[in-house]
Every structure is written in structure tokens, then in C-alpha cells.
Amino acid sequence: SQQGEEDPQALSIQEGENATMNCSYKTSINNLQWYRQNSGRGLVHLILIRSNEREKHSGRLRVTLDTSKKSSSLLITASRAADTASYFCATDRGGTSYGKLTFGQGTILTVHP
């Protein structure tokens, strides 16, 4: 089974609406990261939240982390058509696994103009 599993697998919304994506994982982590990928391109780092943090903001992005439930959520507010992409969570277990991220399968977000 995957370390990071995103939910939903696909999300379709109208421009201006908020988009929420969830991620669950199984083992203890050092930090959790969210990445974005436009179709057929490389991944771009969006935001990182450490295991001792509960919430973090960056522009229109809000990430929460609940280590007791081993879950995280990514909220994109006031979505735009340009936000259309795949979004992945990735966990870093730290220690000897430092920097070796485990990715989920991603959520495909479509924002309709």
C-alpha cells in the first residue's frame, strides 16, 4: 500500500470555488510536502509542513496536518483555471530516509473558467 494516498482521485470545480484535497499516510514522518504537476511536466514544490506544525499558509494555499490521524489536507482558495493540474502529497520520514520522498497517486484538479 502507498505511504501517501490522496483523496479524491479527481476533482472538478468552477473558477472561484475552493478546492480541498486530502492525503493519508501510514508511518511516522519528519515532514509532509505538497507538489503540483502540470500535464506531462515536472513536479513543482508548493508547501512543506513539519511534523510539529498543524497548519501552514502560503498565498491561496492552506495546509493542515493531523499526525494523530496521519492525514493532511491542501486547500486552494478562490481557484483559477491556471490551477488545473495534478497535486501530490509526499512524505519524508527523515533519519536515514532523509530527502527520499514517498509520493501518493495524486488528485487531478480541473478548474473550469
Next chain:
Amino acid sequence: ETGVTQTPRHLVMGMTNKKSLKCEQHLGHNAMYWYKQSAKKPLELMFVYSLEERVENNSVPSRFSPECPNSSHLFLHLHTLQPEDSALYLCASSHHDRGPGELFFGEGSRLTVL
């Protein structure tokens, strides 16, 4: 522009060919990675190099052979591949043992094996 450049962006090869993927990072990082992204599967970590030493080989078949001649360059040598090896191959870099572990990715090399 992420500071990580991959070439070629697209590659078509037969099963008997030998080709190489190249990755170059201009970020001063000391760790480099190869990931494989296949349709409907999560990114799979293939190899990790830290300070030019391979520190991870994630049970990758020997038909994939990595090479890291210095901290800025990473290659993936390909030979006698199978059609199921068709995928997007992503290179990434980071500061190993410094910072939180954020990865910087290249745009990927789309490989098609006929």
C-alpha cells in the same frame, strides 16, 4: 525554470538500443534522484546519489544504470529496455542533510520503448 535541466525531453527507442538520459542541476545541491512516473502509478524512487555516492537502489532492474560523475550531473543509461519501461523519468535534486528535504524537479524525459 527550476534549475534542473533534463535532456532529451522525448526519446523513442527500440528494445535493443542503448541510450542515456542526462540531468544537470545549477542549484548547488549535493543530492540527486531519479524517479519513474508511469500512468496510474505513484512516482517510484529509482536511485539516490548523495555527494556523488549511490545511497539508494530501489530494486531497479540492471537494464537501468545510473552514473553521477559530479554533484551537478546525473545520467541514466538505458539498454535492452522493455515496453513496460515506457514512462516519464524525472530527475530531482536537493540538499542532503541540510534543510527539510524539498525536491527540485526537472521537466522530465518522456521515454517510449517500442
